[in-house]
Amino acid sequence: MENSTQTAFRQVEEISTKEERYEPFSWYEKMRKESPVRKDERRGAWDAFDYQSVKYVLETKELFSSNRSKKQEDEQKSPIELSLISIDPPKHTQMRSLVKKAFTPKVMKEWRPRIERIAKQLLDEIDPASEIDIVTQFSYPLPVMVIAEILGVPIEDQSKFKEWSEWVVAGPKDNSPEAIKHLEQNQQRTYHELYVYFKEIISNKREHPEKDIISVLLGAEAQGTVLSEDEIIGFCILLLVAGNETTTNLISNAFYCFTEFPDIYEEILRNPKDILPLAIEEVLRYRSPVQAMSRVAKEDIILGDAQIKAGDIVVAWMGSANRDEQQFEQAGQFNIKRKPNPHLAFGKGIHFCLGAPLARLEAEIAIEEWMKRYPKFEKSSNFSLEPIESTFVYGLKEFKLSVL
Numbered sequence: 001m002e003n004s005t006q007t008a009f010r011q012v013e014e015i016s017t018k019e020e021r022y023e024p025f026s027w028y029e030k031m032r033k034e035s036p037v038r039k040d041e042r043r044g045a046w047d048a049f050d051y052q053s054v055k056y057v058l059e060t061k062e063l064f065s066s067n068r069s070k071k072q073e074d075e076q077k078s079p080i081e082l083s084l085i086s087i088d089p090p091k092h093t094q095m096r097s098l099v100k101k102a103f104t105p106k107v108m109k110e111w112r113p114r115i116e117r118i119a120k121q122l123l124d125e126i127d128p129a130s131e132i133d134i135v136t137q138f139s140y141p142l143p144v145m146v147i148a149e150i151l152g153v154p155i156e157d158q159s160k161f162k163e164w165s166e167w168v169v170a171g172p173k174d175n176s177p178e179a180i181k182h183l184e185q186n187q188q189r190t191y192h193e194l195y196v197y198f199k200e201i202i203s204n205k206r207e208h209p210e211k212d213i214i215s216v217l218l219g220a221e222a223q224g225t226v227l228s229e230d231e232i233i234g235f236c237i238l239l240l241v242a243g244n245e246t247t248t249n250l251i252s253n254a255f256y257c258f259t260e261f262p263d264i265y266e267e268i269l270r271n272p273k274d275i276l277p278l279a280i281e282e283v284l285r286y287r288s289p290v291q292a293m294s295r296v297a298k299e300d301i302i303l304g305d306a307q308i309k310a311g312d313i314v315v316a317w318m319g320s321a322n323r324d325e326q327q328f329e330q331a332g333q334f335n336i337k338r339k340p341n342p343h344l345a346f347g348k349g350i351h352f353c354l355g356a357p358l359a360r361l362e363a364e365i366a367i368e369e370w371m372k373r374y375p376k377f378e379k380s381s382n383f384s385l386e387p388i389e390s391t392f393v394y395g396l397k398e399f400k401l402s403v404l
Contacts, residue, residue, distance in 0.1 A: 010043045010175050012391055022387040022396070024291070025332070028320035037304040042175065045294070045313040046306060051344075053304055054321035057295055057314055059349030061089065064295035064314060066351055089350065095227065098220050099235060100354060102150065102213045108357050111146070115362055118145045119369040128373075128403040131380050135398050139251035140244070142366055146358070147243040151236060152212025153201055160197070161240060164190050168241045169393040191237070198233045213239075239355070247359045249289035249388070249395025250280070251366050256399060257283050259379050261334050268336065269375055272368055279336040280363050284322075285343035286334050291319035292392040293347060318344040319394060376404035 015024045028049055031038065036050040048054050057064050101107070122138050132138075141158065148155045167190040172179040202214060209215040217232050227235075258265040268275045294315045301308045308314060322343045323331045346353035353359070380400035388395050 011172055013042065018385055018387055022385055024319065025323055028317065028323055032320060032324060037306040045315050046308055047315050047317060048303065049317050049320040051321040051324035051327040054316040054318055054344060055348055057316040058293065058344065058347055061350055063298055063301055065298050066295060095231065096354065098217060098227065103354055103357055108361050111361065112365065114149065115146055115365045116369065118142055119366050123369060123373050131382060132401045132403065133398050134255050134401050135252050135396055139366065140248045143244050143247035143362055146362060147240055150213055151239065152205065152210050152214055161244060164194055165241045165244050169245055169390045171389060171391040194237050195233055198236045202229060202232060243355050245393050246289045247362050249393065250283065250359055250363045252396050252399050253287040253289060254280065254283045254363060254367060256396065257287060257334055264334060264336055269371060272371060275336060276364055276367060280360060281341045281343065282334060282336045282338055284345035285341055287394065288319045288322055288345040289394055290345065290392060291394045292317045374403045377401045378404060
C-alpha cells in the first residue's frame with residue numbers, strides 16, 4: 001500500500017522537466033498569486049506556497065502531524081517511521097533531547113579541524129587541469145565522510161551510502177502505476193538493505209562501544225526511556241540520508257549561485273570571513289536544498305481559503321515560501337547582505353533540522369578551502385543541467401566546472 005509520503009511526493013506535473021525541477025520559481029510565484037493553498041487532485045494532496053501558510057504548517061504541531069504512516073499505534077512500524085522526522089511529541093521530545101548533544105556549538109567547534117582536514121584531502125585529489133565535477137569530487141564525499149565519522153561506520157562504504165541516499169529521496173519518473181511501483185520496490189529494497197547494514201553495525205557497537213553517536217545512543221536514556229534498536233536504526237538512516245543530501249546540495253547550489261552571479265562571488269572572495277556566512281544563508285533561501293516537507297492534518301482546518309479535512313496530506317513548499325515577495329524584499333534577487341533572512345530552508349518548529357549547524361559549518365569550510373585553492377572557476381563548456389530526480393530534495397546530480 002502506498003503511504004502518504006509517497007502520495008504527497010508523486011511527480012508534480014507543473015515541474016516535471018529537468019529545467020522546471022531546477023527552476024520552479026516562476027511556477028511558485030504563479031501559485032502564490034493565484035492559489036497560495038490548493039488541492040492537487042492528481043496527487044491527492046494539498047500544497048501550501050506562501051510564506052505564512054508554510055510557516056504555520058511547519059510550526060503548528062497541535063494541528064499538523066509529522067507521523068505520515070497510516071499504521072495504528074500497535075502495528076509494526078519501519079525504522080524510518082520511528083525516526084525524528086516522522087514522530088510527534090512526546091516521543092520526539094525524548095529522542096531529540098538525546099541526539100541534539102551531538103550538534104551543540106561546543107561539538108561543532110571540535111569538528112572544525114576535522115572537516116578542514118577532509119576538505120583539504122579531497123582538494124588534494126582534484127586535478128585542476130581537468131574538468132571537475134564538483135558534486136562527485138567534492139560536495140558529495142565531504143559530508144559523507146563527516147557523517148561516517150559521526151556514526152562510526154566505515155568510510156569505505158560511501159558508494160553504498162550514495163546509492164541508498166539517492167533511492168530514499170527519489171521521486172517517480174512520472175505518475176504512471178508502473179513508475180510508482182518501480183519506485184516503491186526500489187525504496188523498499190533500499191530500506192531493507194539499510195536496516196540490515198545498521199543492525200550489524202549496532203551489534204558490533206554493543207560489543208565494542210566507541211565515541212561515535214551510535215555508541216552514545218546505545219548507552220543513553222531519555223527521561224528513563226532507552227531507545228529501541230529500531231529507533232536507533234531509524235535515526236541512523238535519517239542522519240545518513242538527510243546529512244548527506246542536504247549538505248551536498250547546499251554546497252553544490254552555492255557553487256551554482258557563484259557562477260550565476262560572478263560579481264557577488266568576487267565580493268565574497270575579497271572578504272570571506274565576514275561575507276561567506278551571509279552568502280550561505282542566502283543560498284539556503286534562494287536555492288533551498290529541501291524544497292518541501294509534508295504533514296498530515298490532525299483535525300479539520302481552514303488554511304488560507306482552503307478547508308482541509310482531518311487526515312489530509314499538506315505539502316509545505318519551503319522553496320516557494322523562501323521566494324515570497326510578501327516576506328522578502330526583492331525575493332527574486334540573490335542578495336548576500338539580506339538582513340534579516342528568516343528563510344525556512346531547515347524547516348520550522350520542533351522539526352527544525354537538528355543538523356543545521358553542521359550543514360552550515362561544512363558548507364563554510366568547503367567553500368573557504370576551495371576558494372583558497374581555486375579562487376577562479378566557471379561552468380565547464382560541457383555543462384548540462386542534471387537536477388536530482390526528486391520532488392522535495394533540490395540539487396544537481398553533477399555540476400562540471402573548469403578552474404581558470
